[in-house]
Each structure stands twice: as structure tokens, then as C-alpha cells.
Amino acid sequence: MTKLDATDLPAPRARRTTALRGGANTELIAWLFMRISGVILLVLVFGHLFVNLMVGDGVHAIDFAFVGGKWSEPFWQVWDLLMLWLAMIHGTNGVRTIINDYAERTGTRLVLKSLLYLAFVVTVVMGTLVIFTFDPCPPGSPADLLPSFCAA
Amino acid sequence: MASAPAAPPSPAPVPAPRSSRGRSTLYRGTEGMWSWVLHRITGVGLFLFLLVHVLDTAMVRVSPEVYNDVIGTYKTPIMGVMEAGLVAAVIFHAFNGIRIILVDFLAKGPRYQRVMFWVVIGLTVVLMAGFLPRHLGNVFGGGH
Numbered sequence: 103m104t105k106l107d108a109t110d111l112p113a114p115r116a117r118r119t120t121a122l123r124g125g126a127n128t129e130l131i132a133w134l135f136m137r138i139s140g141v142i143l144l145v146l147v148f149g150h151l152f153v154n155l156m157v158g159d160g161v162h163a164i165d166f167a168f169v170g171g172k173w174s175e176p177f178w179q180v181w182d183l184l185m186l187w188l189a190m191i192h193g194t195n196g197v198r199t200i201i202n203d204y205a206e207r208t209g210t211r212l213v214l215k216s217l218l219y220l221a222f223v224v225t226v227v228m229g230t231l232v233i234f235t236f237d238p239c240p241p242g243s244p245a246d247l248l249p250s251f252c253a254a
Numbered sequence: 255m256a257s258a259p260a261a262p263p264s265p266a267p268v269p270a271p272r273s274s275r276g277r278s279t280l281y282r283g284t285e286g287m288w289s290w291v292l293h294r295i296t297g298v299g300l301f302l303f304l305l306v307h308v309l310d311t312a313m314v315r316v317s318p319e320v321y322n323d324v325i326g327t328y329k330t331p332i333m334g335v336m337e338a339g340l341v342a343a344v345i346f347h348a349f350n351g352i353r354i355i356l357v358d359f360l361a362k363g364p365r366y367q368r369v370m371f372w373v374v375i376g377l378t379v380v381l382m383a384g385f386l387p388r389h390l391g392n393v394f395g396g397g398h
Contacts, residue, residue, distance in 0.1 A: 137351075137354075137358070140348075140352075140355070141351075141352070141355070143348075144348045144351070144352070147344055147348070148344075151341060155337070155341070155385070155388075155389055155392075156385065156389075159392055160388060160389055160392035160393075161328055161334065161337065161389070161392055161393065162329055162392050162393075164325055164329075165318075165321070165322050165325060166314060166318035166321045166322055167318075169311070169314050169321070170314075186308065189304055190304065193297070193300065193301035193304055194301075196297045196298075196301065197297075197298065197301055200294060200297075200298065225304075225305055225308050225309075228308065228309075228312055229308040229311070229312070231315075232311065232312045232314065232315050236314055236315060240317065240318065243317065243318050243319075244318070247319065247322065248318060
């Protein structure tokens, strides 16, 4: 029997050289991401709500022409794209945390997280495509439904 | 031989388990717990709305008519009231998130977490007081 020498034990407060699982500490990255993206989302979402619901006629002014007008400017394309990606990652990670908290069976967690990640991929891909393949002046549509610049 | 069996122990007074009601713990039922509960509920609600909202916005790729029909449902009185709840959830979640960051990163954050919860509630009420007249005016009033 080998004698365990006290010097074989790591010092009590020694920094662990490897994370518990995986190489990088993904939970630390997720924790940090929630805080950084949260602050950015506060600005993006408050701006989104202010421009769409407070200015002018608010929700009554939202129609195809309104969206077409906004997305003809790269500024709002980038704004909405950033908002889409950050909000989807932030929200998906939040729901992932909740699933980990409440779904106790491994199978249940697997099913719920699979559905969650599927919803993430579908929504992000669809939203991104919509922002960049959008035609504000689709041919054959009544002119009164389109942004005014389509007539020019 | 064996001595007479010991008399059953007299029912010694067992201390009652701590009541789940009342301030029996530092956390349960206090501002910290409600902040956590509200953050989760508003978070899940906002995520579900986000999925629906990307889908309804995607209708711009179908046709102007379809998009205007779908977004028209957002202008009805019932949806208008639900939008007000949605905006309130956004404002609370945003400011409570800032509160969480301050609790995490400021040395004195945990000491002021309870005060900060009421600041979050106050800010939510103030912003909603600015938003509600405008929004409900758009939904119920003219604005057509």
C-alpha cells in the first residue's frame, strides 16, 4: 500500500487547472454573456419600442409600408439583426437554465432542450433571411400598400 | 434478567418545524425571491412572444396584404391591452437585469438589493405612466 504523503495533496485553495467538464468554462461564458447582452438589449429593445409604439401613431402606423421604410435603411437592418441574434441567444440560454432547474429526468431535459434548440435555429435563420432578402417593393402589389419610394 | 422495558418516552415537546409562512428565512417571501420569480416569468413570456413576433414579421416575405392582415390583429383592443403587459414585462425584466448586474459586480450591491428592487418597480411604474396614455390612446382612440 502506498503511503499517501501530505505533499501529494493539492493546496486547499489551489486554482483548478481544468474546468469540471469540457475545456473552456462554458457556464462562465454563458453567465457573462447574459450580462453583456442584457445591457445591449436594453438599448436595442427600448429603442425598438420607442420608435414603433411611441412615435407618431404608434401601433396603428405599423404596416408593410412602415416595415419597408425601416428596412430600406442599413441602420435599421443592422439594429434588428443584432436585436434578433442577441435576444434569441439570451432567451434560449435563459430557458435552458430553467429546463436544467426543473426537468429532473435526463430524458425530459433532452427532449425539452432539443425542442428549444430547434426553435432557436428555425427562428434565427428565418429572421435573418427575412431581414436580408426582403423586397420593399414587390412587383404586382397595390401601390397604396407599399412605401412611397416604390413609386419613384 | 432483562429489566422491565423502559417506559415509553414521554412525548417530549418536539419543536414545531419552522413555519413556511412569515419571515422564517432571509430569502423566502422577501423582495429577493419576488425579483427572481418575476424575472423568470417575464423572461419566459418574452421569449415565447419573441418566437411569435419573428414569425408574424416574416409575413412581409409573403405579401403586403398578408402582413397587413396579421399585424392588424395587433391593433385590436384586446391585443392592445396585452401589448401594454408585454411592454411592462420588458421594462421590468430590463431594469431588474441591471439590478442583478449591480448585485453581482458592486461590492455593496448585495447590501442594497432590496432597495434596488423597489427602484426597479418604481422605474417600471414611471415609464408605464408615460407609455400607457400614448399607447391606449392609439389603440382605443383615433389614430386610424
